[in-house]
Structure formats: C-alpha cells, structure tokens
Amino acid sequence: MANLHKATPFNPQGEVVLDCRLDKVFYGQFQAVRDSYVPIEKGKITGFIGPSGCGKSTVLRSLNRMNDLVNGFKFEGKVLYHGKNIYGKKIDPVLVRRYISMVFQHPNPFAMSIYDNVAFGLKLNRFKGDMDEQVQKSLERAALWGEVKDKLNKSGLSLSGGQQQRLCIARAIATEPDVLLMDEPCSALDPIATRHIEELMLELKDRYTVAMVTHNMQQAVRIADNTAFFGVDVSQGERVGHLVEMGNTQQIFNDPQYDLTKQYVSGEFS
C-alpha cells in the first residue's frame, strides 16, 4: 500500500475557535476528503487553497454542517467549536449555523427587500431586540449602509453584484455569529468590487473569525493570516482530497515544507 501523505499538524499561536479534524468525508460511496486537521484561529482569516476538486468547499461546508443537507453526505471526525463537537448527537445544526455563518460564491440575496434580507435570520432566530437598529448595524458593518439607507424597501436583487455580496455578508453577520465561512466570495465580482470585499474582510476579522476558500492565490497572500493547502491523492485509484500543509500564509508561500506546496504556490501546477 502506498505511503499516504499526512500533513505535519499546524499549531497556531492564538486561540483556536474551530478545531477541525476531518478523518473521512463521503458523498455516498465516494470519499472526497481524508486525514485533514484544520485548526481555525480566532480573529484571523484562514484561506483554503488548492487545485480544483481537492475538497476545499467540502471541508468549508463541513465546518457548519452545511453538507448535512446533501444526500449521502457522511462525516467521520470532529469539529470542536469552543471545545464542543458540532457533530455531537444532541447538537441542533440550525443553532450551529447561527454561530458559524456562511457566505456563498455567487451573491444570493432573497427576492425580498434589502431590509428583509438582513432581518431574515433575525426573525428566524426570534430576535427580541430593536430590529431596525440591528439591520442598520449589520449594513454598516458590511460597508453598505451609506449606499442603501434611502432605499431599504427596494429589492435586494436590484443591487450591483458587489453590493449584493455585501448584502449577503450583512445578512450573515446580522445574527452576530462568531465565525464566517466564505466560499470564494469574490469569484463572481469585478476587481473593484473584489477589493471592497477584501477590505471589508480585513475589517471584519477584528470581530469575526473568517475561513475562506479562494482560487486566487494573490488574494490569499493579501488577506489570509493562515493558509491551508489541499491536494488530490490519486494513489489509491480514486481522487481523494487531503490537507497537504497548513501554516502561516508567509511560511506557506515563501518557505513551504513540501514540494507539492512549492510547485502549487509557484504556479508550476494548478
């Protein structure tokens, strides 16, 4: 049997909010991910990079049980949130997603007003405070308030792509989550809107812990504090994604431990 690569565990200096050990992740009979230990450090941006199909989104979506909704999904491992396993028997996945929120690749505002988009999760969670204030605060934190304050009743779909993505971020942070998971949040945006979102993410990390999938290595260098590089293992005849290496972003890009990482970050394969 081939000697399977197992990454040297990354030990971050700071507090770990999500301590994630993904032993095996399946979609039906297909194993998508193996042996990946991915600690997410508090108040930092962690970037997930790697070639297509290496399991970046699968790992990200496993961190708030978003994949539970996929038929045949099976998770072996642990995701400890402040020490508690989110896959524990008595854990309510809806509550998990209240604290570990998600922003998707394509801006997906609901077909409702800007105000209602932000208030949506608050109503779902039976928010008891001042709704107007919370909606305003969320839009301010998402750097969108100035652009929409006079048209809160207009449809969220009437906004530009970059504004829609900021609206989705406002919606995601309205319930005051702890962790924001972002799956290629800028891939559908132009460079200016991308720059806005990146600046916003740098501001948000003071308040929220962020984990983000990106195909853009320059983006990882610009904004990620830590980087997890995933690869595809074909040694057993199937294509199984796994963590190759994780560390401080500077170390991953300037002094990687493994040849595979070196080749990827230098653009020798993609």
Ligand SMILES: Nc1ncnc2c1ncn2[C@@H]1O[C@H](COP(=O)(O)OP(=O)(O)OP(=O)(O)O)[C@@H](O)[C@H]1O
């Ligand atoms: N819902 C699903 N059902 C079955 N297989 C899936 C599902 N989602 C992903 N996969 C498979 O799992 C593997 C990992 O996919 P995933 O989307 O996590 O990779 P990725 O690294 O994010 O890819 P990309 O960079 O292309 O978005 C792929 O082989 C993919 O086809």
